Amino acid sequence: MNSKKILFGLTAAATLFSFTACGGEGGDNPVGPGSSSSKPVELPKESSLNPVLFNEPSVTVMSGMNGMQGSLSGVITIDPDFFSSEGAFEGDTNQVTRIDSVHFAVGKPTGDGKIMQEPIAINLDGQVLPTDRISLSQKFFEFSQLSSCGVFNLYITVFSSTKHTVDPKVKTITYTNTYNQLTFTRNESECKAPEPESSSASEPETCTPVTANEVELSNTTGSSQNALNFETGLADNPHVTLHISGREASLVPGAGVSVFEDNSQTTGLQPEVANPGQPVCLEKFKASTRAYDEELTSGLWLEVVANGKTYPVMIKKPMFESNTKGSVTLIYYK
Structure with missing residues (x-):
């Protein structure tokens, strides 16, 4: 295993933006760009080194039960080569590193260079924590939660920690890492006023029945x-x-x-x-x-x-x- 130095004294909780925790509800539930309640996205401070690996995370725009939605895929794992040599863990193999929680946020870039929070909710239903692997497959958020159309950024922040497996008195080391390379687009047509219904009957949807x-x-x-x-x-x-x-x-x-x-x-x-x-x-x-x-x-x-x-x-x-x-x-x- 590779020895990696870990940053102490993280202050992520103090700077954490209003996003949805794994299995929980949203924070301040801001309204969106243009609203007096909207606030800029503030990402938590990252560890200098981190045990988390993001394996091909992506967001795909697709049709859902309640309109368009952003569907996630990819896997978040603990680096199998990660090994802490910091402090009491130096030379000590009695340690285990696990993912403690995953948080999501969506931000809307504005013309003045700011990225404003959006009131989205993504739950990892059924995921047991802590763990060393989280699949994002079949996790999604509804576009109806977004305040407008256009291009958005999706942020995934992972909180993890290394604990001593034998001596509970050894101080746990915590880490924070954010994946900030995901963008998606909500089509402008979704934000237009609905067209008047046609008097002619709409064609039925194609259905190939399966059992x-x-x-x-x-x-x-x-x-x-x-x-x-x-x-x-x-x-x-x-x-x-x-x-x-x-x-x-x-x-x-x-x-x-x-x-x-x-x-x-x-x-x-x-x-x-x-x-x-x-x-x-x-x-x-x-x-x-x-x-x-x-x-x-x-x-x-x-x-x-x-x-x-x-x-x-x-x-x-x-x-x-x-x-x-x-x-x-x-x-x-x-």
């Missing part, structure tokens, strides 16, 4: 089904194969098969449950541009593309018998 199917993939016994062809529901000519290593499950795609994150569905919620009595339409599932080859987590939505067809997939909680044995239940639509 849910459930299958358990497992490698616990020689007779277990550990692969799946989504069209047949069998293991022959599989589109994906279950792989388990280090108590982490993943799907290995077959030849010509691609697996993407889905940015349209709510984590862990099946669409027929969210909208009882309504048909489930294939067109309502939207794949992101980011291929997914990482750990399967409970409630995760994926889009598997095989032979020109798309199969939406929701992951149920993986179960493990050992580091290399276990099972995962999939709910897939076709």
Whole structure:
């Protein structure tokens, strides 16, 4: 591991801007640019060195249940090579570094060089903290929360810490890091007055009905089904194969098969449950541009593309018998 020096005496809490904490509510809930209640974004002071890695974070503009929304993707992790050698931790391997919380903020650049706060809310529902990995997949915010249209900046701030695993008297070291390279655009047409409704009936939306199917993939016994062809529901000519290593499950795609994150569905919620009595339409599932080859987590939505067809997939909680044995239940639509 690499030794990295850590900054003491962080004052992030004192300068933290009004944004949404992981699983919490917004702060001052400012109105937006042009309002007397709007305030400039103030980013917390960063640590000189930091254990956090931002892996391909992005924000995609897409249609949601209540209009347009910003859909997040990417992963935040603790650097596996990070090792504190500061103070009491010098030469001491009895330490662990974890992510304590993640905060988000949206700012609107103005003509005078300022960036004003926007009253957005992003929750990482179901995320248990502290942790060493946070997936941003299927996390989103509604554009209806924004005060106007145009270009906006999205900031992701991570608070993490190193603790002694044996002696609780050893002072915890805290770190702050902000990712500030994300921008997105809200189309000006969304801020215009609505057009009068046409007297002619609007064309119905296209709907290709799909139904849910459930299958358990497992490698616990020689007779277990550990692969799946989504069209047949069998293991022959599989589109994906279950792989388990280090108590982490993943799907290995077959030849010509691609697996993407889905940015349209709510984590862990099946669409027929969210909208009882309504048909489930294939067109309502939207794949992101980011291929997914990482750990399967409970409630995760994926889009598997095989032979020109798309199969939406929701992951149920993986179960493990050992580091290399276990099972995962999939709910897939076709």
